Amino acid sequence: MDEALRTSKLRLGSRFPRDLRADVDMYLPVTTEVMPGLTVSAVRSALQRRKIEHHVSDSDRELHGCLVARGGHGFVFLDGADGEAERRFSLAHEIAHFIADHLVPRARALEAFGEPIRPVLNGERAPTRDERLSAVLARVPLGVQVLLMARGPGGAVCTWDVAESERRADRLAFELLAPAAAAMASVQGILGDVEDPSHHDQRQAAEHLASQFGLPVTEACSYVYLLLSRRRRPLSVEIFGRR
Structure with a gap:
């Protein structure tokens, strides 16, 4: 938790319920958009409007929230049909993904390899053979982290790494709120x-x-x-x- 907050530089209010969106807008490079009837296809359309190239699942399903992040920046989409408490938790969950699955791995990779690895993290070039080997030995992930989590057609978690990421995001979301x-x-x-x-x-x-x-x-x-x-x-x- 300390590493996550240090990396993100996120500062949280002392009053509850927290206005997490205001804190996110102030401290994180994340854009938040509330969309009625949020679906995978709606996210795909929103990214196309913003001219952001990012692969989104071909299957469609309803979403409470979704994160897309590249190059240290994130876009969080929330379902406007949800109540205030549900949206608050969805935002916290997606911000937890942004911190734990994107910012922290980037920071670790930059610390281990320095600035030459930034184009790899941004998806601008593939890692070299030596970089891949060093990353495995140092247990540092390279490349663009998974942001729109891979799921089954109905949204079921299908792999252990996705389940672990979701579990971690929930834990961190609780701590944020x-x-x-x-x-x-x-x-x-x-x-x-x-x-x-x-x-x-x-x-x-x-x-x-x-x-x-x-x-x-x-x-x-x-x-x-x-x-x-x-x-x-x-x-x-x-x-x-x-x-």
């Missing part, structure tokens, strides 16, 4: 120190969390479960895994 320390204090204010709270009590805690931090109730329920299970696991492990 409801920092774990503050969220845990909120949950414990409802549940106390009960080790195995009932489903009803967890739901009550989730509704309180949703109200305080502006989360959708469904995501707040997932976050309560995560917070309770994470009492023995550090945040860095939950977001980025063990290294």
